[in-house]
Each structure stands twice: as C-alpha cells, then as structure tokens.
Amino acid sequence: MITKYPIKNFVDKINDPSEIPAKISKGVIETVNNFVESHRSLDESAASYKPEPQKWSKKEILGHLIDSASNNHQRFVRAQYLNSTELISYEQNEWVQIQQYNKRSWKELVELWKSYNQHLAHIIAEIPTRYLDLTFTIGSNEPVSLGYIIVDYLGHMQHHIDQIDKK
Numbered sequence: 001m002i003t004k005y006p007i008k009n010f011v012d013k014i015n016d017p018s019e020i021p022a023k024i025s026k027g028v029i030e031t032v033n034n035f036v037e038s039h040r041s042l043d044e045s046a047a048s049y050k051p052e053p054q055k056w057s058k059k060e061i062l063g064h065l066i067d068s069a070s071n072n073h074q075r076f077v078r079a080q081y082l083n084s085t086e087l088i089s090y091e092q093n094e095w096v097q098i099q100q101y102n103k104r105s106w107k108e109l110v111e112l113w114k115s116y117n118q119h120l121a122h123i124i125a126e127i128p129t130r131y132l133d134l135t136f137t138i139g140s141n142e143p144v145s146l147g148y149i150i151v152d153y154l155g156h157m158q159h160h161i162d163q164i165d166k167k
C-alpha cells in the first residue's frame, strides 16, 4: 500500500489488507507509548517555544495530533454507518490557532493524546474487514479506502513525532 507518509517498524509491509486493523492498532499503541516514555518530562518552555510566529511549537504539533485523533475518531465511526462517501475534513491551522495549545500544560496534553489514542486503537482493531475497501473523499483529496485512512492515520502521527524530535 502506497501511503503519503511511510510507516515505520513492523507495520511497514502490510500485504493483506485484512491485517490493517490489528497491525495499525498495535502500531498506534507502540508509537504512543514510546513517545510518552521519552517526552513525558519535557520542559514547559521548550515545549511552548515557537521558532517563528507562524511555525508550530511542540505543544502545537501535539495539539495538531489531538485534532487528528478527534477528527479521525469521527471518520472511523461514521464510515461504518453513513450512506455517504464523504468524510469530514478540518482546517488544521485554524484548529491549532483557535485552541491556544501553548496555554495548556505539556503533561496534560500528552495524557489527553495518549488516552485518546488508546480508544482509537480499540476502535481501529474492531473495524470489520468488509469496511476496509469502502472508498471515501475527504475535502478536495482523491477518494481513498477506509483501510488507507487507517494506515495514513499512523503515518501522519509518526511524521509529526519526527518533526517534534528534530526541533
């Protein structure tokens, strides 16, 4: 499966789409646990630091991942009952800016993000195989399968974790 973001570790090679829910669910849990382990005690000022006014701080990047979790929560559930091929999109910069993530504590953001993803990992693992090939459009993007959306959720998360680590 060709995805926008490469998926690291064991989920790299998914040959059979029916493996997606179990593998991505496990990948989400492992990625989140590793991140929490190594970033729990990050200093508040380092987490809030904006290299440029229009660039996101570490808190804002993690906030963007919370927004990704909450929007994909909607997608993962709605995709399984809606008689529509359209799933919600969201304006990422507006979401981050409006929520003022820099005013939250790093530790609390990390906890919220972790808990949200524990629930999403559960939802993902329970998605029946028959829904994986259903295709959806999100905003103005090309139609993609629900399987792709699930894989891309983890790839997007890993992409932004790399961004936090490079700062």
Ligand code: NI
Pocket (backbone or CB within 6 Å): 064, 156, 160
């Ligand atoms: Ni993003």
